[in-house]
Amino acid sequence: MEKVLSFIDQNKDRFLEELLEILKIPSISADPAYAKEVRRTAEYVEEKLIAAGADDVKIFETKGHPIVFGQKIIDASLPTILVYGHYDVQPPDPLELWNSGPFEPVIKKTDIHPDGAIFARGACDDKGQMYMHLKAFEAMYSENELPCNVKFMLEGEEEVGSEHLEPFCRDNAEMLSCDVVLLSDTSIIANDVPSITTGLRGLSYLEVEVCGPNKDLHSGVYGGAVANPVNVLCEMIASLKNEDKSIAIPGFYDDVVVVSEDERGEMNKAPFSIEAYKNSLGIKAVEGEKGYTTLERTSIRPTLDVNGIWGGYIGEGAKTVLPSKAFAKISMRLVPNQDPDKITQAFQNHFESIAPDSVQVTVTPHHGGMPAVTPTDTPEYEAAKLALNKTFGKMPIPVRSGGSIPIVSLFEEVFGVKSVLLGFGLNSDDIHSPNEHYGLFNYYKGIETIPYFYQYYSDLKSN
Numbered sequence: 211m212e213k214v215l216s217f218i219d220q221n222k223d224r225f226l227e228e229l230l231e232i233l234k235i236p237s238i239s240a241d242p243a244y245a246k247e248v249r250r251t252a253e254y255v256e257e258k259l260i261a262a263g264a265d266d267v268k269i270f271e272t273k274g275h276p277i278v279f280g281q282k283i284i285d286a287s288l289p290t291i292l293v294y295g296h297y298d299v300q301p302p303d304p305l306e307l308w309n310s311g312p313f314e315p316v317i318k319k320t321d322i323h324p325d326g327a328i329f330a331r332g333a334c335d336d337k338g339q340m341y342m343h344l345k346a347f348e349a350m351y352s353e354n355e356l357p358c359n360v361k362f363m364l365e366g367e368e369e370v371g372s373e374h375l376e377p378f379c380r381d382n383a384e385m386l387s388c389d390v391v392l393l394s395d396t397s398i399i400a401n402d403v404p405s406i407t408t409g410l411r412g413l414s415y416l417e418v419e420v421c422g423p424n425k426d427l428h429s430g431v432y433g434g435a436v437a438n439p440v441n442v443l444c445e446m447i448a449s450l451k452n453e454d455k456s457i458a459i460p461g462f463y464d465d466v467v468v469v470s471e472d473e474r475g476e477m478n479k480a481p482f483s484i485e486a487y488k489n490s491l492g493i494k495a496v497e498g499e500k501g502y503t504t505l506e507r508t509s510i511r512p513t514l515d516v517n518g519i520w521g522g523y524i525g526e527g528a529k530t531v532l533p534s535k536a537f538a539k540i541s542m543r544l545v546p547n548q549d550p551d552k553i554t555q556a557f558q559n560h561f562e563s564i565a566p567d568s569v570q571v572t573v574t575p576h577h578g579g580m581p582a583v584t585p586t587d588t589p590e591y592e593a594a595k596l597a598l599n600k601t602f603g604k605m606p607i608p609v610r611s612g613g614s615i616p617i618v619s620l621f622e623e624v625f626g627v628k629s630v631l632l633g634f635g636l637n638s639d640d641i642h643s644p645n646e647h648y649g650l651f652n653y654y655k656g657i658e659t660i661p662y663f664y665q666y667y668s669d670l671k672s673n
């Protein structure tokens with residue numbers, strides 16, 4: 211391992227420069243106008259996988275954005291790690307809230323990242339974290355220290371629901387066969403408090419339309435006599451939560467796995483300061499489901515949030531209008547064993563049933579995803595634990611995350627293997643927000659930790 215670490219040390223600057231290069235390409239998967247840039251990013255990843263020493267590197271076309279595959283099989287009798295990551299990013303808007311261009315990476319020091327952090331869209335989610343794997347592999351391969359086989363599957367559609375990865379996995383199950391999936395697309399508690407993510411929430415995402423009169427009306431002539439779809443939508447949305455902030459959709463909690471008091475006790479031992487949390491977000495109080503802590507509300511409990519709402523006049527100045535339509539995008543984060551399709555259906559039935567006769571509502575489902583939990587009594591979890599302990603000098607804490615990576619549950623279904631969520635980001639890295647960043651400490655720590663994971667995992671599997 212010494213040789214691997216010294217390779218990493220000697221190539222530190224280049225590893226950073228290469229990451230800055232990929233961060234300059236605006237691989238915004240949600241916006242069709244950027245399809246070429248997404249492709250260019252796939253080509254960059256392809257080139258760097260080849261340079262790192264991978265074999266059979268290939269860009270697989272899909273009906274959406276491409277998937278990059280590569281592998282190094284050193285001995286078929288050794289275990290195989292499948293590395294998953296995504297090179298697409300969220301749209302950067304609102305642009306005016308960025309202190310520097312989202313695709314012009316700059317390094318700046320912050321209170322939390324005194325060694326500096328890279329500011330760019332995708333720096334943490336997930337280009338920076340994905341790229342750690344290419345560099346860790348390069349270091350191990352160059353020094354002839356690969357203890358096992360490795361495969362890479364890097365996609366460009368994670369941020370839009372991984373629609374084409376599912377058929378790709380099913381169609382290429384043989385090529386992708388592995389003993390474990392390794393991914394870095396989650397966070398640790400703090401740079402001095404390592405953790406391993408043991409659960410992800412599922413997701414049901416949908417859009418609603420409330421349709422009132424057949425045209426926009428004068429709000430003085432008709433207001434008060436004709437239902438205003440924006441008013442109605444607000445009332446309907448407000449009614450989706452009970453006073454205790456639980457969700458008022460019949461059947462919503464039916465399948466929720468109740469977490470034991472013991473486990474909740476353990477969970478709440480994780481270091482967390484509610485004051486620091488509030489300060490960092492500029493809020494005076496937190497809010498959420500009664501009877502649960504903030505840590506629990508963001509991990510083991512399901513939620514419902516409006517992600518966007520619009521309708522009527524939103525231009526400069528005032529226009530007196532009673533709008534004809536109103537819209538909202540709504541997400542529900544799900545926990546084991548909630549089924550996204552069932553929840554979407556329950557939402558739709560309920561939303562239609564509460565609509566007054568004065569309007570018509572349409573519910574359009576978008577993508578969804580299953581929640582996932584990873585067990586802690588497996589060789590892969592043990593290996594991740596040992597690896598983090600080695601590089602951080604501290605045993606990691608298991609934590610359930612509030613985010614979603616829908617494809618993780620599919621890996622289990624299709625490949626019959628568990629995933630290790632070995633993320634290195636921080637929740638304060640502003641992923642999906644303006645000024646997303648990723649600590650240099652985290653980038654290099656990831657590159658150093660990954661080879662230890664390979665080593666410990668291979669050792670544990672051969673015993």
Ligand code: BES
Pocket residue numbers: 335336368369370371372395396397410413577579611612613614615616
């Ligand atoms: N990497 C995130 C998920 C994540 C973030 C997990 C932080 C744990 C901690 C991923 O790229 C993501 O943003 N997922 C989406 C879901 C997807 C279907 C758009 C999400 O969670 O909103």
Ligand code: MN
Pocket residue numbers: 296335336368395
């Ligand atoms: Mn991600």
Ligand code: MN
Pocket residue numbers: 300335369641642
């Ligand atoms: Mn994301």
